[in-house]
Every structure is written in C-alpha cells, then in structure tokens.
Amino acid sequence: AQSVTQLDSHVSVSEGTPVLLRCNYSSSYSPSLFWYVQHPNKGLQLLLKYTSAATLVKGINGFEAEFKKSETSFHLTKPSAHMSDAAEYFCVVRGNSGNTPLVFGKGTRLSVIA
Amino acid sequence: ETGVTQTPRHLVMGMTNKKSLKCEQHLGHNAMYWYKQSAKKPLELMFVYNFKEQTENNSVPSRFSPECPNSSHLFLHLHTLQPEDSALYLCASSQDLEAETQYFGPGTRLLVL
Numbered sequence: 001a002q003s004v005t006q007l008d009s010h011v012s013v014s015e016g017t018p019v020l021l022r023c024n025y026s027s028s029y030s031p032s033l034f035w036y037v038q039h040p041n042k043g044l045q046l047l048l049k050y051t052s053a054a055t056l057v058k059g060i061n062g063f064e065a066e067f068k069k070s071e072t073s074f075h076l077t078k079p080s081a082h083m084s085d086a087a088e089y090f091c092v093v094r095g096n097s098g099n100t101p102l103v104f105g106k107g108t109r110l111s112v113i114a
Numbered sequence: 115e116t117g118v119t120q121t122p123r124h125l126v127m128g129m130t131n132k133k134s135l136k137c138e139q140h141l142g143h144n145a146m147y148w149y150k151q152s153a154k155k156p157l158e159l160m161f162v163y164n165f166k167e168q169t170e171n172n173s174v175p176s177r178f179s180p181e182c183p184n185s186s187h188l189f190l191h192l193h194t195l196q197p198e199d200s201a202l203y204l205c206a207s208s209q210d211l212e213a214e215t216q217y218f219g220p221g222t223r224l225l226v227l
Contacts, residue, residue: 032214043218104157
C-alpha cells in the first residue's frame with residue numbers, strides 16, 4: 001500500500017526567499033511521485049513528477065524536487081518565492097504496479113509575504 | 115487551462131433536492147475520475163471510469179450516482195445528500211488507467227443545507 005505524509009500543513013515565507021515543502025512517502029513498490037498545485041478556485045495542476053529516471057526533477061515555475069530513496073522523501077523546493085506561488089501544494093504517490101490509484105497527501109498551504 | 119471543464123462551479127442544495135454535476139474533457143482521454151476534497155482531508159477518490167465502464171467505486175454512498183455516457187463526459191447525480199457531503203468535487207481525466215498524469219477540472223463547490 002502507498003501513503004504520503006506532508007509534514008507541514010502551512011508554510012509561510014517572504015518573497016524572494018527559498019521555499020521548502022516536505023513530503024515523505026511509503027510504498028511497497030518503486031513509486032511514482034508527483035507534486036500538484038492548487039490555486040484558489042482552480043483545479044489541481046501538475047508541477048512535476050518522478051518516475052524512476054533522474055532523481056532531481058525540475059518542474060514548472062522554477063520548482064524542483066529530489067527523490068531520496070534512503071530517506072523516503074520527495075521534498076519540493078524553489079530558490080526564490082514569488083507572490084504568485086501562494087497556493088495549496090499536494091504531494092502524491094502512486095505504485096508502479098498496474099493501474100494503481102493516486103494517493104494524495106493532506107496538502108501544504110504556502111503563504112508568501114511581501 | 116487543463117482542458118477539463120466542470121459545471122456548475124458552485125451549487126447550493128437542500129437535503130431533499132436532486133442535482134447533477136457535469137464534467138467534460140477535451141483531451142481525447144479514455145479514463146475519467148471523480149474526487150471529493152473536504153477541508154483538512156486528503157483528496158478522496160470516489161469513482162473511476164475507463165472507456166465508459168466503471169472500474170472503481172470507493173465505497174461511495176448510493177446517494178452519489180455517477181454516469182459516463184461517453185469518454186468525454188462524466189456526470190455525478192446527487193440525491194438526498196447530507197450536510198457532511200459539502201465539499202469541492204473534482205473531476206479528472208487521463209489518457210488511460212496506466213497513464214501517470216491526471217488532468218483536473220476546477221471543481222464544483224457544493225454546499226448542502
């Protein structure tokens with residue numbers, strides 16, 4: 001079975017400072033991992049995904065995440081936060097056994113202070 | 115935009131009403147999904163359709179009734195809902211069940227009084 005834990009329900013950063021959103025996963029299989037973002041009144045949008053290729057994954061809007069198997073982590077980072085990054089971020093895991101469903105974390109709300 | 119649209123965007127209904135949520139995808143995908151997003155809880159997968167056939171029902175109460183007339187359209191029929199059913203209902207689609215990326219619509223914000 002797969003599960004994912006987002007360690008912070010809310011993160012607040014100043015504009016221009018680094019962003020770190022933490023995610024730990026549990027999976028019986030070699031997992032696929034995703035980060036989705038949800039802006040207010042919008043659907044979820046895929047930021048990036050890891051599917052057993054390079055462990056450092058680059059996504060849209062300057063975000064990236066590193067798959068660390070030894071730590072079972074897939075933290076999301078960005079060097080410099082922008083006001084438009086304020087949103088809810090979801091870490092998602094999926095096992096690689098057939099058509100297994102996506103399993104979502106509870107989400108981390110990112111606030112960016114001017 | 116993701117190519118997945120949902121109507122209505124907001125809905126208020128009484129517990130005795132019957133209403134339907136609509137989802138349409140313009141991506142040529144074959145799999146479609148309904149999710150429920152409640153405050154402080156992870157997204158919950160409700161139903162999965164693949165080539166118009168329901169492949170998964172995650173123990174959803176019968177007051178929620180899905181319908182998939184074709185691969186581009188998905189409905190969620192609502193009947194005698196409870197206040198705890200108030201949530202954001204998200205539709206998503208993917209190329210097929212094995213595809214890793216799902217594309218989400220903006221959701222319908224439902225309030226049950």
